[in-house]
Amino acid sequence: MAVTNRVLRDRLSQLNAQVMGVSSDPFYGAPVVLVVLADRTRPTYLYDGSLVIGNMLNAAHSLGLGSCWIHRAKEVFESSEGKELLSRWGITGDYEGIGHCILGFPAAAASVPKPRKADYIHWEE
Numbered sequence: 001m002a003v004t005n006r007v008l009r010d011r012l013s014q015l016n017a018q019v020m021g022v023s024s025d026p027f028y029g030a031p032v033v034l035v036v037l038a039d040r041t042r043p044t045y046l047y048d049g050s051l052v053i054g055n056m057l058n059a060a061h062s063l064g065l066g067s068c069w070i071h072r073a074k075e076v077f078e079s080s081e082g083k084e085l086l087s088r089w090g091i092t093g094d095y096e097g098i099g100h101c102i103l104g105f106p107a108a109a110a111s112v113p114k115p116r117k118a119d120y121i122h123w124e125e
């Protein structure tokens with residue numbers, strides 16, 4: 001589900017903040033929220049949904065957009081209001097919220113990536 005509607009985006013932000021017990025905006029002011037859900041009846045649903053978000057983050061980066069994985073979609077879409085939203089969107093079946101990919105124009109340049117850890121990959125040649 002791709003959300004650009006401001007009212008809905010703000011409501012998703014509030015629901016997400018409620019899960020954390022805070023009142024700040026978990027979406028960091030980003031105007032676009034991509035909600036990724038996956039079919040729980042598939043044995044690999046969690047990996048599938050996670051890969052979707054990972055690809056979205058890479059695609060956003062390739063376009064010069066700022067993006068971030070924002071968690072707590074599971075809790076939001078297990079709530080009664082979350083379930084109402086799914087039904088309004090015509091999403092039926094056993095779908096679980098995997099996460100959100102937020103998109104926007106970055107307010108600042110990205111920080112320099114940390115150096116690779118020398119011993120992080122084990123090789124056997």
Ligand SMILES: Cc1cc2nc3c(=O)[nH]c(=O)nc-3n(C[C@H](O)[C@H](O)[C@H](O)COP(=O)(O)O)c2cc1C
Nearest residue numbers: 026027028050068069070071072098099100113114
């Ligand atoms: C499963 C998962 C959930 C995340 N949830 C959030 C989140 O709710 N809020 C947030 O600001 N960042 C979230 N992130 C982003 C991480 O905080 C972090 O920015 C990102 O993984 C890059 O980390 P690195 O810079 O250490 O490589 C999440 C990342 C992952 C993989």
